Amino acid sequence: xxxxxxxxxxxxxxxxxxxxxxxxxxxxxxxxxxxxxxxxxxxxxxxxxxxxxxxxxxxxxxxxxxxxxxxxxxxxxxxxxxxxxxxxxxxxxxxxxxxxxxxxxxxxxxxxxxxxxxxxxxxxxxxxxxxxxxxxxxxxxxxxxxxxxxxxxxxxxxxxxxxxxxxxxxxxxxxxxxxxxxxxxxxxxxxxxxxxxxxxxxxxxxxxxxxxxxxxxxxxxxxxxxxxxxxxxxxxxxxxxxxxxxxxxxxxxxxxxxxxxxxxxxxxxxxxxxxxxxxxxxxxxxxxxxxxxxxxxxxxxxxxxxxxxxxxxxxxxxxxxxxxxxxxxxxxxxxxxxxxxxxxxxxxxxxxxxxxxxxxxxxxxxxxxxxxxxxxxxxxxxxxxxxxxxxxxxxxxxxxxxxxxxxxxxxxxxxxxxxxxxxxxxxxxxxxxxxxxxxxxxxxxxxxxxxxxxxxxxxxxxxxxxxxxxxxxxxxxxxxxxxxxxxxxxxxxxxxxxxxxxxxxxxxxxxxxxxxxxxxxxxxxxxxxx
Numbered sequence: 001x002x003x004x005x006x007x008x009x010x011x012x013x014x015x016x017x018x019x020x021x022x023x024x025x026x027x028x029x030x031x032x033x034x035x036x037x038x039x040x041x042x043x044x045x046x047x048x049x050x051x052x053x054x055x056x057x058x059x060x061x062x063x064x065x066x067x068x069x070x071x072x073x074x075x076x077x078x079x080x081x082x083x084x085x086x087x088x089x090x091x092x093x094x095x096x097x098x099x100x101x102x103x104x105x106x107x108x109x110x111x112x113x114x115x116x117x118x119x120x121x122x123x124x125x126x127x128x129x130x131x132x133x134x135x136x137x138x139x140x141x142x143x144x145x146x147x148x149x150x151x152x153x154x155x156x157x158x159x160x161x162x163x164x165x166x167x168x169x170x171x172x173x174x175x176x177x178x179x180x181x182x183x184x185x186x187x188x189x190x191x192x193x194x195x196x197x198x199x200x201x202x203x204x205x206x207x208x209x210x211x212x213x214x215x216x217x218x219x220x221x222x223x224x225x226x227x228x229x230x231x232x233x234x235x236x237x238x239x240x241x242x243x244x245x246x247x248x249x250x251x252x253x254x255x256x257x258x259x260x261x262x263x264x265x266x267x268x269x270x271x272x273x274x275x276x277x278x279x280x281x282x283x284x285x286x287x288x289x290x291x292x293x294x295x296x297x298x299x300x301x302x303x304x305x306x307x308x309x310x311x312x313x314x315x316x317x318x319x320x321x322x323x324x325x326x327x328x329x330x331x332x333x334x335x336x337x338x339x340x341x342x343x344x345x346x347x348x349x350x351x352x353x354x355x356x357x358x359x360x361x362x363x364x365x366x367x368x369x370x371x372x373x374x375x376x377x378x379x380x381x382x383x384x385x386x387x388x389x390x391x392x393x394x395x396x397x398x399x400x401x402x403x404x405x406x407x408x409x410x411x412x413x414x415x416x417x418x419x420x421x422x423x424x425x426x427x428x429x430x431x432x433x434x435x436x437x438x439x440x441x442x443x444x445x446x447x448x449x450x451x452x453x454x455x456x457x458x459x460x461x462x463x464x465x466x467x468x469x470x471x472x473x474x475x476x477x478x479x480x481x482x483x484x485x486x487x488x489x490x491x492x493x494x495x496x497x498x499x500x501x502x503x504x505x506x507x508x509x510x511x512x513x514x515x516x517x518x519x520x521x522x523x524x525x526x527x528x529x530x
Contacts, residue, residue: 004287004288004291004299004522005231005519005520007300007303007314008229008230008231008303009231010307010312010314010315011303011304011306011307011310011312011314012306012307012310012311012312013230013231014230014231014237015306015309015310015311015312016309016310016311017305017306017309017310018229018230018237018306018310020282020309021225021226021229021282021283022226022237022240022241024279024282024283025222025225025226025241025279025283026222026226026240026241026243026244027244027272027276028185028218028219028222028244028276029219029222029241029242029243029244029245029247029248030244030245030247030248030251030272031188031215031218031248031269031270031272031273032215032218032219032245032248033244033245033246033247033248033249033252034248034249034251034252034255034269035157035188035192035211035212035215035269035270036157036215036245036248037249037252037364038252038265038266038269039150039153039154039157040252040364040365040374040378041135041252041253041255041256041262041265041374042135042136042153042262042265042266043135043136043137043142043150043153043154044134044135044137044256044374045135045137046129046130046131046132046134046135046137046138046143047129047130047131047134048129048130049088049127049128049129049130049138049143050071050075050088050127050128051075051088051089051090051091051123051126051127051128052070052091052126052127052128053091053092053094053095053096053126054095054096054126055095055096055100056070056073056096058096059096059100059102059105062102063102064102065102067128070128071128073105088123088127088143088144089122089123089143089144089145090120090121090122090123091120091121091122091123091126092119092120092121093119093120093121094119122144122145123144125141127141127143133261133262133263134260134261134262135262136150136153136201136204136262137150139262140200140201140204142201149201151480151481151484152205153204153205153208154476154480155476155477155480155481156205156208156209156212157208157209157211157212157476158212158473158474158476158477158479159209159212159473159477160208160209160210160211160212160213160214160215160216161212161213161215161216161470161472161473161476162216162470162473162474162477163209163212163213163216164184164212164213164214164215164216164217164220164466165216165220165466165467165469165470165473166466166467166470167213168180168184168213168214168216168217168220168221168466169217169220169462169463169465169466169467169470170463170466172217172220172221172224172462172463172466173289173459173460173461173462173463176285176286176289176293177221177224177225177228177285177286177289177462178221178225178279178280178283178284178285178286180217180221181217181218181221181222181225181276181279182276182277182279182280183214183217184214184215184216184217184218184221185214185218185273185274185276185277186214186273186274186277187210187211187213187214187217188211188214188215188218188270188273189270189271189273189274191207191208191210191211191214191270192211192266192267192269192270192271192273193267193270193271194207195207195208195211195266195270196263196266196267196270197263211270216466216473218273218276220462220465220466220469221462222241223238223241223449223453223465224286224453224461224462224465225283225286226238226241227453227461227520228286228287228288228289228458228461228520229286229287229288229306236392236393236396236397236450238449238450238453239389239392239393239396239446239447239449239450240389240393242389242446242449243386243389246382246385246386246388246389246442249382249385250379250382250383250386252269252378252382253374253375253376253378253379253382254379255268255269256375257375284302284305285298285302287299287300287302287303287306288458288520289458289462290302291458292458292459333467335460335463335524336456336460336463336464336467338524339524339527339528340528341513341527341528341530342456342524342527342528344511344512345455345456345512345513345527346464346467346468348508348509348511348512349448349451349452349455349468349512350467350468350471351471351504351505351508352405352409352444352448352505352508352509353448353452353468353469353470353471353472353475354471354472354474354475355409355444355475355501355502355504355505356441356444356445356448356472356475356505357445357471357472357473357474357475357476357479358475358476358478358479358482358498358501359412359416359441359498359501359502360438360441360442360445361475361476361479361480362479362482362483362494362498363434363437363438363441363498364381365479365480365483366483366487366494381435381438384435384438384439384442385438385439385442387439388439388442388443388446389446391404391443392404392443392446392447396447396450396516397516397517400514400515400516401447401450401451401454401512401514401515401516402509402510402512402513402514404443404447405444405447405448405451405509405512406506406507406509406510407506408440408441408443408444408447408506409440409441409444409502409503409505409506409509410502410503410506411436411437411440412437412440412441412444412498412502413498413499413500413501413502413503413506414499415433415434415436415437415440416437416495416496416498416499416502417495417496417499418433419433419434419437419492419495420492420493420495420496420499421492437498441502444502444505449465449469451509451512451515452464452465452468452469453465453520454515454518454520454521455512455513455515455521455527455530456521456527457521457522457523457524457526457527458520458521458522459522459523460524461520482494482497513530515530518530
């Protein structure tokens with residue numbers, strides 16, 4: 001019986017059929033990356049806001065005040081009395097009533113007391129925004145003492161990614177790539193709509209978690225499908241498909257600039273997932289997966305269809321394909337650490353995922369700390385990622401996976417360290433070095449996807465990639481809290497931590513086996529022989 005790789009070579013390793021599937025599934029990267037980075041625009045600063053004094057709305061209506069008049073009577077005296085208090089998080093400790101004068105309401109309560117001696121009270125839930133529906137910050141009052149809840153919203157999304165890696169990664173290995181991919185697309189679309197119309201922040205968090213879980217299911221399964229239907233010489237498509245992720249990051253600021261409300265942005269990045277349900281009729285199940293589940297006839301039928309679309313013809317004596325003589329078993333974590341080579345690969349890859357995600361998200365969110373034009377800065381930093389895929393494509397089949405993987409982490413480490421100690425009075429140099437760090441960690445992030453899929457056997461590939469990449473989600477959960485808490489101590493302190501993590505990762509990945517031009521392993525024994 002011929003092996004799967006022999007049949008694939010005869011059917012075409014990257015013909016018209018694979019190119020069509022690649023193009024269709026790569027669209028998933030655009031929607032997933034938009035979800036991944038959406039908090040930057042969903043949670044953008046809502047413009048000016050202030051704390052409304054109880055009874056002020058009724059008094060304003062009686063007196064015929066505009067919002068500007070109301071602000072002059074309630075916030076301006078507070079600012080004049082204490083210039084360090086802006087009126088956003090504290091208010092005058094007074095309740096307007098019908099006896100208050102429209103011309104001088106403060107005099108009704110405090111007479112001629114100095115504004116500096118007026119009593120203050122913290123503001124809890126009575127803020128007024130100039131742009132009330134521009135972001136989730138104004139929608140759910142994530143200001144003042146509630147600012148940490150914005151960080152929580154991104155941590156919850158990454159927690160959903162983590163749950164998706166375990167639950168849907170396992171399900172894709174047990175029930176098939178395509179059913180889980182389609183279920184995930186449906187889930188992202190439905191949960192995205194509910195998020196956009198959430199009546200309160202609790203509902204928002206619950207369905208943002210679920211959208212993250214299903215979003216991870218779409219991205220991981222589409223990546224594995226693309227990797228499994230091409231030959232060993234064509235697995236570079238695993239890097240190219242990540243350019244669609246970068247494309248989504250580039251498009252996102254344009255969407256946010258054109259759509260003024262956060263609900264509109266949320267719907268724009270969620271609704272396209274329903275279109276992916278049409279793939280049911282054009283994207284087949286992974287024949288590699290079918291063979292591991294002892295469904296050789298279905299796999300051979302798909303291979304004949306691939307050959308037909310590629311203008312090839314399979315030998316008529318192919319009546320069965322073989323991958324493994326071992327009985328199929330459902331994957332578990334023990335399978336990933338039971339043997340020496342698998343154990344070493346798993347632990348190093350888990351750390352590499354964690355480091356790449358933590359540094360990548362940290363550098364993206366750092367843009368919000370250093371100020372500037374949010375839309376332009378985000379767009380430029382996203383465009384910087386495009387050369388990453390080009391550099392990988394040019395080098396990875398010439399020098400292998402391991403060296404670019406290690407060097408990208410080392411360069412990112414050095415760039416973060418230098419950026420931290422460069423003086424502020426040469427911003428062009430600081431920006432240039434920081435950009436080099438962003439480019440380098442993007443390369444590391446993209447290489448780890450490819451290496452991870454190449455170091456696991458078919459029976460464990462989706463589960464292994466999902467489990468290891470779950471550490472990426474753990475890094476994403478930690479990143480916002482680590483960045484903002486350490487930056488409060490010293491703005492550049494997070495860069496020092498990033499530098500240390502990347503340097504350690506650069507050394508560890510040198511211990512991984514090289515997989516250049518090696519067929520995908522089908523069994524654990526194949527991995528142990530690498």
